[in-house]
Amino acid sequence: MSVRITSTANGGGSESSTEPIRVLVVDDHALFRRGLENVLAQESDIEVVGEASDGAEAVEKAGNLLPDVVLMDIRMPRRGGIDACRAIKDVVPSARIIMLTISDEEADLYEAIKAGATGYLLKEIPIDEVADSIRAVAGGQSLISPSMASKLLTEFAAMIKKEDERQQVPAPRLTERELEVLRLVARGLNNRDIAKQLFISENTVKNHVRNILEKLQLHSRMEAVVYAVREKLLEIT
The missing domain is CATH 3.40.50.2300 (Response regulator)
Structure with missing residues (x-):
């Protein structure tokens, strides 16, 4: 799968x-x-x-x-x-x-x-x-x-360490709920599973994802995860 x-x-x-x-x-x-x-x-x-x-x-x-x-x-x-x-x-x-x-x-x-x-x-x-x-x-x-x-975020983490000296424009601010949704997206969960995890409706999840993409000016969930990791919006262990 x-x-x-x-x-x-x-x-x-x-x-x-x-x-x-x-x-x-x-x-x-x-x-x-x-x-x-x-x-x-x-x-x-x-x-x-x-x-x-x-x-x-x-x-x-x-x-x-x-x-x-x-x-x-x-x-x-x-x-x-x-x-x-x-x-x-x-x-x-x-x-x-x-x-x-x-x-x-x-x-x-x-x-x-x-x-x-x-x-x-x-x-x-x-x-x-x-x-x-x-x-x-x-x-x-x-x-x-x-x-x-599992290698995807590892690669992004390595890139972030190499870019610590690079100047960045401040990333758009996401709400705590949007960050929660984004973390679950990064784990590969679909809207239905995210809704169950956060005890919210699937439509609410879709709205959060849409807001995240609009704020980050991106076109897909995968791009949002790449951007979030690069801008240190997600913690990688």
Whole structure:
């Protein structure tokens, strides 16, 4: 299973559409691409509209095919996945990008998020979970493999220590309740679980998350966690 972070900032995803989710598969190993395509071909609500063997080809095909979701490796010839992710977000801003890789390095995870990826999954994920991951991301969620989730804040903490000398503009003030919500978001809890934890309604949680994103001028829950850790709004042990 993957850690899911539900976004409330980007409105509706593809879950309410009757059109299949259009997917572009990007990997430099042809057998891996074939395997993914064969699995996804069995899903009536998912359509593989194209494939690419490297980042440069991925950017070109994304511009032509306008996929809803891109499944992309990080380590590829000619142009790597992270660089291609940035370029694809420029060409097709609506595309949701899942990095599907063997790399469990914290730096790759952080750079992928900065580049605009909304999912980071290791290739050890059961193949039958890929379709559910595509649906989740298309529906507005962000996904991180469990083994990477705990490394996320560790990487941010290391970056903070290196930036102690850097001057910062004072961060917007969050209320105590908003900080409580943000801490639970950082732990990967969804709105329903946060509501149960804090004994408030799910709608109240959604309002708190919306206020947090507006105050921080960010677009997703994952970005909010990155920002909060960098600005020392969250304590990391």
